[in-house]
Amino acid sequence: SEAVIVCGAKHGYGTCPEKVDVVSKTDQYAVRCCSDNPISGWKKHSQCDVWGESDLPGCYRTKTFAEAESTCVENGARLCTKQ
Numbered sequence: 001s002e003a004v005i006v007c008g009a010k011h012g013y014g015t016c017p018e019k020v021d022v023v024s025k026t027d028q029y030a031v032r033c034c035s036d037n038p039i040s041g042w043k044k045h046s047q048c049d050v051w052g053e054s055d056l057p058g059c060y061r062t063k064t065f066a067e068a069e070s071t072c073v074e075n076g077a078r079l080c081t082k083q
Contacts, residue, residue: 001024001025002023002024002025003022003023003024003025003065004020004021004022004082005020005021005022005023005029006019006020006080006082025064025066026064027064028062028063029062029063029068030054030059030060030061030062030063031060031063031067031071031072031079032053032054032079032080033052033054033056033072033077033078033080034050034052034077034078034079034080035050035076037051038051039053039075039076039077041053050080053077056071
């Protein structure tokens with residue numbers, strides 16, 4: 001099946017322009033988690049309603065959708081969404 005990614009850098013290398021891609025859930029991308037509630041050490045930008053973090057405590061650069069989802073849940077958060 002497929003998932004939507006937003007500005008994900010494939011395998012965690014380099015950067016990407018703002019874009020949305022539909023990719024296989026088995027492809028691997030870097031992980032960024034979001035929380036609707038404050039988490040110590042996580043950043044919340046003034047234009048955003050959520051706190052986000054990629055260093056959980058290490059960077060996860062090659063995770064499938066299921067692995068990324070699990071990583072975020074283990075850190076008391078969720079995968080970030082386009083909104």
